Amino acid sequence: MKLPYAFAKRFVAGESLDQAVPKVAALNEAGIKVTLDLLGENVKDRTTADETLSHYIELLQGISEQGIDSTISIKLTMLGLDIDRDYCRDNLFKLLDVARKHDQFVRIDMEGTDYTEVTIGLFKEAFKVYGKHVGIVIQAYLHRTKKDVEELASLGADVRLCKGAYKEPERLALQKMSDIRAAYKEYAAVLLDNTIYPRIATHDDELIEWVKTYTTEKGIGKSRFEFQMLYGLRLETCKELAAQGYNVRIYVPYGTMWVPYFTRRLKERKENIWFVLTTMFQK
Template structure:
């Protein structure tokens, strides 16, 4: 089997909704909340963008019909951001409208830095018309995020905080992981204290422990925030947090366009890279 496909299977719930549905049910049964991502990004034609939009609309209907405890996460370049901003906005609005009909929620993932401002602008534009049911992501590796988080808190935006998964130059992002972590810690505390139901998205046990202690010290109850983790990563930690009574949402990706997502996961951890290289050279 293709080594990338083999690794992808650890990080994705399958290539079809049928497969993803079973994974989501299993997670829900164990007490996890879920956000489903239909894999896709960097779409260059309207046909693909509309197919992705319609798949999300169908997904939201299925979540409702099947009674799954899941919202959805999508990327703007999947909805046509590279084609035209307004066109992308219209596609997102259609998905958000369906989410509202089914009392659900849409999280706009954050992509590489060339899309940061456009993503924030589109998010705010949707918010003006549909102030509920939509959230965004802030990445702690970007210098600008210190300002973005203040603005998000002031405006009661629903934020998922992550470290950031794209390769960024040192003039816009911290090159040193220690600074990324320090920034994450500061921003997580701000969000916990003043944010609107923030999502602390990380597998970093040290940062998770800091968030737990900070919430406890400041009497922030466990229902005022959630932890989020990726499907297939640190399952032990995911289970432990559930046992301790925290809300934990698992990001469950599925679909056939799994390569870019898998490459990001491989890059994040050198053990994953070694696994790939070992298997390539073994052939």
């Protein structure tokens, strides 16, 4: 059964770029930067992966043409990672050629643990060639992250730190919120101390306050990092942070393939179900 888009509109900015652009412009107007995400994952055939590459390229061109302040986030499984690693790398490099031409930035989202190793490997290859035009995401809940974060920081990579959104087993990932928060703080410190501009992606007040205190105590300026949140969540907090002089970016997903993303948001927090119900019938 196809769910109507009305369910998702709290978290998804539109089913097309044209629908998302006015929302991005309004966020920019409020002093908030954006990263646009064309929704979808796990493409299984080359025709669809090639089409996705074209859509990502059009997105980069669209951002330039529309004059909005946005980078893009992508998923490697949208560029054919399930089909063949080298084919996916070629697609990623084609996209990064365009990003470099437009002086743009592409962040590779992190997916489930089946993809962690290969995603980090492809990022490292891309980073060697495209440097400041490509970034990666690290999930604090994974046991392996301690080693990854140190290695990525020593390379000077541009890292978004998040908790991790996929259901992972105990042997691979921390399960208790208190442990995940402790790990998040440890890795945020590594990134803040050692990288040029880490991205702190969370809606969690405890972590936001911790980062504010840590950076103040360490003399790390507000211009040296940014907070990131998801479209549809904590907009007032984003505006408050921006008013306090922090850099803030909102991750804005759009597109017709919103079901897996939307489902993750509902599972994450029971209050999100309430948001959906209250906004479903609004224009």
